[in-house]
Amino acid sequence: MDFSAVVIVLSLAIITAWFNALRHRRRAKLLPPGPYPLPIIGNFHQLGNNPHHSLAKLAKIYGPFMSLHLGQLYTVVVSSPEAAKKILQKHDQAFSSRTISAAAESRDHHKVSLVFLPAGDEWRQLRKICREHMLSNRCLDASEGLRQAKLQTLLDYLQKCCDGGQAVNIAEATFITTLNLMTATLFSIQVAEFESDAAQEFKATFESLSSLSVAPNIGDFFPFLKPLDLQGIQKKFQGVSAKIHRLIGDIINERLHLRRALAPRRSDLLETLLDISEGSEFDLTTKTIKHLLLDLLFAGSDTSASTAEWTMAELIKNPEKMAKAKDELRSVVGSEKQVRESDISKLPYLRAVIKEVFRCHPPVPFLVPHKAVDDTQVGDYVIPKDTQILVNVWAYSRDPSLWYNPTSFEPERFLDRNIDFNGQDFELIPFGSGRRICPGIPLADRMLPMMVAILIHNFDWKLEPGVKKLDMTEKFGVVLHRAVPLKAIPIKS
Numbered sequence: 001m002d003f004s005a006v007v008i009v010l011s012l013a014i015i016t017a018w019f020n021a022l023r024h025r026r027r028a029k030l031l032p033p034g035p036y037p038l039p040i041i042g043n044f045h046q047l048g049n050n051p052h053h054s055l056a057k058l059a060k061i062y063g064p065f066m067s068l069h070l071g072q073l074y075t076v077v078v079s080s081p082e083a084a085k086k087i088l089q090k091h092d093q094a095f096s097s098r099t100i101s102a103a104a105e106s107r108d109h110h111k112v113s114l115v116f117l118p119a120g121d122e123w124r125q126l127r128k129i130c131r132e133h134m135l136s137n138r139c140l141d142a143s144e145g146l147r148q149a150k151l152q153t154l155l156d157y158l159q160k161c162c163d164g165g166q167a168v169n170i171a172e173a174t175f176i177t178t179l180n181l182m183t184a185t186l187f188s189i190q191v192a193e194f195e196s197d198a199a200q201e202f203k204a205t206f207e208s209l210s211s212l213s214v215a216p217n218i219g220d221f222f223p224f225l226k227p228l229d230l231q232g233i234q235k236k237f238q239g240v241s242a243k244i245h246r247l248i249g250d251i252i253n254e255r256l257h258l259r260r261a262l263a264p265r266r267s268d269l270l271e272t273l274l275d276i277s278e279g280s281e282f283d284l285t286t287k288t289i290k291h292l293l294l295d296l297l298f299a300g301s302d303t304s305a306s307t308a309e310w311t312m313a314e315l316i317k318n319p320e321k322m323a324k325a326k327d328e329l330r331s332v333v334g335s336e337k338q339v340r341e342s343d344i345s346k347l348p349y350l351r352a353v354i355k356e357v358f359r360c361h362p363p364v365p366f367l368v369p370h371k372a373v374d375d376t377q378v379g380d381y382v383i384p385k386d387t388q389i390l391v392n393v394w395a396y397s398r399d400p401s402l403w404y405n406p407t408s409f410e411p412e413r414f415l416d417r418n419i420d421f422n423g424q425d426f427e428l429i430p431f432g433s434g435r436r437i438c439p440g441i442p443l444a445d446r447m448l449p450m451m452v453a454i455l456i457h458n459f460d461w462k463l464e465p466g467v468k469k470l471d472m473t474e475k476f477g478v479v480l481h482r483a484v485p486l487k488a489i490p491i492k493s
């Protein structure tokens, strides 16, 4: 950009920020309190590399409803269970829309996506299809065999590493396993083998999409600058997502070809979606099917994989908790038999371990940002239409008034408290709550305990030689990853 263009852009930014500041100052008495915004950038400089940490600190000063000005994007950060309940339950409808980032607009994804559509008829129809044709207990029971086969592949791989004394990259192993569990359920194929180039490429692609989705993009904070894509983030996102679009597009075309050739039917979501698109009940285009499969693959894989990796890190770091979880598996399942999905309900300690991981390392620390549909009165405040809402679930999982020893890993806290993650207990909402609650809970609730059970049932784990202490640093993204991927050596137990 030449100098005069920079001057024009900056002047426009200053004028808009000034108008905004005036507009908000007029309403200031009704808005939640918050740190004083600087001209133009607002509170942007206060986010830091780990915004969930920085905003948790600020919430201690300003309270559970806090105003932030991110350029022109007015945001309210919600940091207590009571405040979250007001937004996600009491005023569920009023805050049911989504903020659309420039990245989400890539290939017009936001116009057809289950994750980004406003909560209207099209969105309701997509959720109904997922609920009835993929995520009901009946469908999940029917597809258990597919998942069991993928878990057997994980077990074989662990056995091979154990025999060779080789360290397992647990981040990669859990990612490949969830990816294959998801692609088996969605379109009956396995897309990647352990330690293959395809596996590395998939992981890198998902990580890039996750970090580009939250990379601070000037276009998101000053929408009039969006078309200029000043940092090239939109172009990069478009490039990275092209690979996944191509992959899913090819899978759909091949299936259409097989259907025309009257090949035997597959019992997966894609076959059902194509049936639905040929029927008259729903208006489902091939484009919508492609974007829906993409949403499910992206929403289901990285979240579950990262949770399984954090679970292993916490269990390795806390050997007495690992021993308790292994003892429970041994007494319920036995040493010889393989764990099955029907065993999960008989494993309360393992379930408590996973709840504690959700509390300590919520996989989606701000949920997926919501947006106010209209001006809405919440308690003493009026939250204006189009406000972005971030629910900082990470912040209140550290609150000592809600949890004893909040920073220590204590699965036992869930054994004597009847708290679940189905969106009713606002102290623990890793999947959100209200109408936009994650529809994938029933699948995640089977994949996660099964993956962890396979990893620990027949193996003890030791860190690689020379590694004395586990680094538990977090790396912020749409999904909260470990900064240092977990590697450990499985030993036959």
Ligand code: HEM
Pocket: 114, 115, 116, 295, 296, 299, 300, 301, 303, 304, 307, 363, 364, 367, 368, 369, 430, 431, 432, 433, 435, 436, 437, 438, 439, 440, 441, 443, 444
């Ligand atoms: C550990 C695993 C998972 C976690 C922690 C998780 C978490 C979340 C969260 C926090 C949201 C946003 C809720 C809100 O806006 O308030 C969400 C939405 C969503 N999740 Fe999950 N999820 C997981 C697994 C899955 C799986 C396995 C699937 C697919 C089968 C899935 C599909 C979706 C979809 C489609 C949405 C968007 C829903 C909408 O906007 O209406 N998720 N998830």
